[in-house]
Amino acid sequence: MIILSTSDQDLDTAAQAIQKGLLVVIPTETVYGLGANLWNRHALARVFEAKKRPSFDPLIVHIAKTGDMAEIADTNVPHALLLAERFWPGPLTMVLPKKEKVPELATSGLPTVAVRCPDNSVAREIIRRSGVPVAAPSANPFGYLSPTRAEHVIAQLGGKVDFIVDGGRCKLGVESTVLDLSVSPPVVLRPGGLPIELLAEIIPDIRALSRSESSLKAPGQLPSHYAPRKALYLIPQGLVSEAGPRPAANSAILCFGQESSYKAKQTGLWAKVLDMSPGMDSVEAASVLFEYMHELDSQDYTEIWAELLPEKGLGMAVNDRLYKASFKG
Numbered sequence: 448m449i450i451l452s453t454s455d456q457d458l459d460t461a462a463q464a465i466q467k468g469l470l471v472v473i474p475t476e477t478v479y480g481l482g483a484n485l486w487n488r489h490a491l492a493r494v495f496e497a498k499k500r501p502s503f504d505p506l507i508v509h510i511a512k513t514g515d516m517a518e519i520a521d522t523n524v525p526h527a528l529l530l531a532e533r534f535w536p537g538p539l540t541m542v543l544p545k546k547e548k549v550p551e552l553a554t555s556g557l558p559t560v561a562v563r564c565p566d567n568s569v570a571r572e573i574i575r576r577s578g579v580p581v582a583a584p585s586a587n588p589f590g591y592l593s594p595t596r597a598e599h600v601i602a603q604l605g606g607k608v609d610f611i612v613d614g615g616r617c618k619l620g621v622e623s624t625v626l627d628l629s630v631s632p633p634v635v636l637r638p639g640g641l642p643i644e645l646l647a648e649i650i651p652d653i654r655a656l657s658r659s660e661s662s663l664k665a666p667g668q669l670p671s672h673y674a675p676r677k678a679l680y681l682i683p684q685g686l687v688s689e690a691g692p693r694p695a696a697n698s699a700i701l702c703f704g705q706e707s708s709y710k711a712k713q714t715g716l717w718a719k720v721l722d723m724s725p726g727m728d729s730v731e732a733a734s735v736l737f738e739y740m741h742e743l744d745s746q747d748y749t750e751i752w753a754e755l756l757p758e759k760g761l762g763m764a765v766n767d768r769l770y771k772a773s774f775k776g
């Protein structure tokens with residue numbers, strides 16, 4: 448595995464490697480992606496193998512500009528072009544009827560394909576120079592915490608990929624919002640970096656799957672996902688106190704807001720208290736969520752506890768990840 452910078456020459460190297468069918472990890476504004484040439488079946492197969500990802504979990508195809516969407520998907524679907532114009536480049540993935548030539552391996556045999564144009568100029572430049580659409584799931588072993596820094600990828604998948612482009616810390620820190628436009632009304636299959644409130648301005652009858660529906664109706668959205676190796680326990684928002692939680696000795700907690708982290712310290716129940724956002728900003732919390740979880744998972748704390756966020760804005764995406772990370776099947 449070779450680590451690349453974002454220099455002009457290294458972007459060329461990354462782009463050529465993708466074009467040739469090698470695996471290249473690229474930074475995006477959400478999380479790092481494990482990129483492969485969509486037209487190269489061997490490369491796609493290696494993506495599933497490297498992540499130990501089940502074949503029923505389809506990949507997101509990344510493009511450099513909206514104009515490239517029509518090569519892989521039917522764009523003649525209500526809202527598709529308007530959403531692209533409004534929210535791309537950005538953390539919105541649209542599920543659309545696929546074009547015949549898109550390999551079934553990428554879509555897990557579904558008649559639809561997920562497409563996204565990332566809001567990261569390094570990612571877009573690599574895709575543009577490669578000259579092909581880039582299939583890229585998050586660059587983590589299946590089921591584990593998503594990577595928001597190149598170091599996370601090196602530690603988790605280092606031996607299994609050809610190149611890692613180090614673009615620093617991912618600005619948003621949670622994955623894109625996945626919106627299925629192939630059904631009417633459109634359905635949010637995964638809450639993510641684009642708040643559903645913004646989508647509802649354009650699609651008033653938009654629907655979000657409930658937590659129990661999500662694992663049944665959204666491909667790849669298993670009840671357990673995004674998880675640290677350690678046990679994770681949740682606390683309802685605003686209820687961090689002495690009463691109730693019984694963490695094991697030497698456990699850590701992720702709080703949301705100054706008041707909660709102050710209370711958590713007062714109880715003396717946790718050996719480490721991290722605050723996802725002292726000012727209770729869900730965007731800030733989303734940007735540090737995986738980073739803090741990686742940090743706590745790699746240190747010798749016994750259990751990880753986390754306070755949920757209010758269910759609005761990016762709070763929906765953060766809570767979705769926390770619920771799935773805490774699921775014990």
Ligand code: TXA
Pocket residue numbers: 475477478479480481504505506507538540542554557559560561563565583584585586621622623624625627636637665666667668
């Ligand atoms: O922000 C992101 O979306 C990141 C970066 C790298 O772009 N990618 C990402 O990919 O999160 P991944 O593979 O971890 O999650 C993709 C999810 C799948 O698990 C599945 O739930 C959904 O997107 N998906 C992909 N294709 C689909 C399809 N045809 N129909 C329904 N859902 C699909």
Ligand code: MG
Pocket residue numbers: 584585593
């Ligand atoms: Mg993922």
